[in-house]
Amino acid sequence: MQVTEKSGAWNACDYSHDVAFFYKLVDKRISEYWTQRDHLVIGLGLSVCLVVVLSNLMVMVAIFINRRFHFPIYYLLANMAAADLFAGVAYANLMLNTGPWTALLSKKQWFLRSALVDISLTASVANLLAVAVERHQTVVAMQLHSRMSKRRVVLLIVCIWAAAGAMGLVPSMWNCECDLASCSTIAPLYSRRFLVFWAAFNLLAFGVMAAVYGRIFVYVRRQSRGVSRHTADAAQGQRMVVNLMKTIAMVLVAFVICWTPGLLTLLLEGLLGKDSHAHAYEKYCLVIAECNSLVNPIIYSLRDKEMRGTFKWILCGRRDCRACAAKPVAPPAVQYGAPQLEVVSVEKLDDRVLQPSKAEDHSQLLEKPELQIPQ
Numbered sequence: 001m002q003v004t005e006k007s008g009a010w011n012a013c014d015y016s017h018d019v020a021f022f023y024k025l026v027d028k029r030i031s032e033y034w035t036q037r038d039h040l041v042i043g044l045g046l047s048v049c050l051v052v053v054l055s056n057l058m059v060m061v062a063i064f065i066n067r068r069f070h071f072p073i074y075y076l077l078a079n080m081a082a083a084d085l086f087a088g089v090a091y092a093n094l095m096l097n098t099g100p101w102t103a104l105l106s107k108k109q110w111f112l113r114s115a116l117v118d119i120s121l122t123a124s125v126a127n128l129l130a131v132a133v134e135r136h137q138t139v140v141a142m143q144l145h146s147r148m149s150k151r152r153v154v155l156l157i158v159c160i161w162a163a164a165g166a167m168g169l170v171p172s173m174w175n176c177e178c179d180l181a182s183c184s185t186i187a188p189l190y191s192r193r194f195l196v197f198w199a200a201f202n203l204l205a206f207g208v209m210a211a212v213y214g215r216i217f218v219y220v221r222r223q224s225r226g227v228s229r230h231t232a233d234a235a236q237g238q239r240m241v242v243n244l245m246k247t248i249a250m251v252l253v254a255f256v257i258c259w260t261p262g263l264l265t266l267l268l269e270g271l272l273g274k275d276s277h278a279h280a281y282e283k284y285c286l287v288i289a290e291c292n293s294l295v296n297p298i299i300y301s302l303r304d305k306e307m308r309g310t311f312k313w314i315l316c317g318r319r320d321c322r323a324c325a326a327k328p329v330a331p332p333a334v335q336y337g338a339p340q341l342e343v344v345s346v347e348k349l350d351d352r353v354l355q356p357s358k359a360e361d362h363s364q365l366l367e368k369p370e371l372q373i374p375q
Contacts, residue, residue, distance in 0.1 A: 013177060013178040015177060017177070018103075018106075018107070019102065019103065019105050019106070019107060019110050019188075019189070020103045022176075022183055022188035022189050023102070023103075023188050025180060025183055025188065026183050026184070026185045026188045026274075027185070027274075028185055028188055028279060030099075030100070030102050030103050031099045031100050031102075032100055033100060034099060034100060038099055042095050042096075042098075042099075045091065045092075045095045045290075046092055046095060046096075048091075048290065048291075048294065049088045049089070049091050049092040049095070049290075050088075050092075051294060052084060052085070052087070052088030052091075052290070052293045052294050053085050053088040053089065053092075055294065055297040055298075056081040056082070056084040056085040056088065056293065056296070056297055057081075057085055058297065058311060058314055058315075059077075059078065059081040059296075059297050059300055059307075060078050060081050060082060060085070061314060062307055062310040062311060062314060063075070063077065063078040063081075064078070065310070065314075066306065066307075066310045068306055069306070069307075069310075072134060072148040072153045073131065073134060073135070073138075073244070075150075075153045075157070076127060076130055076131050076134060076153070076156075076157075077131070077300070079123075079127050079157050079160065080124065080127045080128070080131070080251070080296065081296065081297070082123075083120055083123035083124045083127055083164075084120075084124070084292070084293035084296055084297075085293075086116075086119065086120045086123065087117070087120035087121075087124070087290070087292075087293045088293055089116070090116035090117045090119070090120050091117070091286075091290050091293075093113060093116055094113055094116070094117065097109070097113050107189065108172075110189060111171060111172040111175075111189065114171060114187060114189075114190070115168035115169065115171065115172065116168070118167060118168045118170075118171065118198075119164045119165060119167065119168035120164075120293075121202065121259065121289075122163060122164035122167040122168065123160055123161060123164035124255060125202055125205050125206075126160040126163055126164060127160055128209055128251075128252060128255065129205060129208070129209060130156055130160060131248060132208075132209050132212040132213060132216075133212070134148070135213075135216055135245065135248060136212055136215070136216055170194070171187075171189075171190055171194055174191055174193070174194045175189050175190060175191055175194075176189065176190065176191040176192075177189070179191065184269055184270070184273075185269060185273070185274055185278065185279045186265070186266065186269050186278050186279055186282050192269065192270040192271075192273060193270065194270075195266045195267070195269055195270035196266075196267060196270035196271060198263075198266060199263045199264070199266040199267035199270065200267065202259070202263050203260070203263055203264075203267070206256050206259075206260070209252060210252070210256070213245075213248075213249055213252060216245065217245065217249070220242060220245065243303070246303065247299065247300070247303040247304060250299050250303065251296055251299055254292060254295045254296065254299065255292055258288050258289050258291055258292035258295070259289050259292060261284075261285045261288055261289075262282075262285035262286065262288065262289045265278045265281065265282060265285050266278075
């Protein structure tokens with residue numbers, strides 16, 4: 001192994017080192033035996049992972065069986081649930097390959113263990129970006145649901161998972177085996193340069209999503225002032241847009257809150273190395289990130305009455321669920337601006353308008369050949 005005279009860093013690429021070597025290099029201790037605390041943490045963690053998998057699986061099933069959810073936005077939300085389900089599996093695999101078992105892992109197994117978590121994060125971020133773009137297009141077009149075809153939605157979902165898989169492979173190629181001085185104390189086989197790139201990339205994506213959703217809310221609020229109170233369909237459609245946007249915004253806020261501490265920890269570790277003392281609270285950040293996959297199904301059930309009813313139907317096994325058998329009906333389109341007027345002749349008026357039961361005097365109506373009735 002060679003050492004440079006200027007920096008004192010190891011530069012030789014020696015691929016014969018095992019996982020234990022890298023942990024010892026950065027002074028990260030590997031437990032030699034299981035403690036009672038380890039059994040408790042793993043037991044609780046696996047229980048949470050099981051709940052995460054089952055709850056997100058229920059979201060996916062609900063969107064599949066309820067034909068009222070057969071729209072692009074709900075397909076993307078189902079894909080978000082798939083990413084959360086994948087995260088639950090990734091965390092379970094992480095816990096089953098930690099502690100004393102870490103030293104028994106090969107480098108390929110170690111990279112796979114970490115890549116699963118990276119893939120779940122990338123899939124969630126990419127999916128939220130896709131939802132942001134979809135919502136922006138539909139709101140600007142004054143629609144509740146986009147006209148995107150199912151084929152395009154499937155292609156978009158495939159691209160999301162392809163990008164996530166590619167990002168999961170990056171660490172195995174961008175590691176510290178040829179630059180041992182850059183090894184991370186959190187992930188000993190990762191290069192600290194990769195941690196800086198990874199954290200900065202995701203934090204930038206958070207900023208972009210927040211800007212897009214902020215612009216959407218400002219646009220909806222501005223345009224909603226022009227919605228006619230006399231137009232019931234337009235008002236109802238506008239309320240549905242706002243409610244759906246609030247649900248998605250809650251998902252975004254929960255995601256940012258749960259993942260930001262971990263990403264900031266990675267960023268500090270990448271920039272400062274051991275001086276950041278990131279290893280002291282990395283596990284807490286991982287627990288918070290894991291909770292995000294459990295929060296989304298709760299948000300769906302609390303915010304969406306139709307989703308909540310479908311959950312009850314799935315759990316109770318009822319056969320008389322009319323909503324699940326109904327065809328998907330597009331809600332009324334949102335119409336902004338002043339109400340349009342339609343010219344209607346007196347002969348086409350309903351006879352009930354001319355009945356003397358009401359207090360109004362209709363003599364003036366009969367004198368005019370044409371009326372203007374708001375739609």
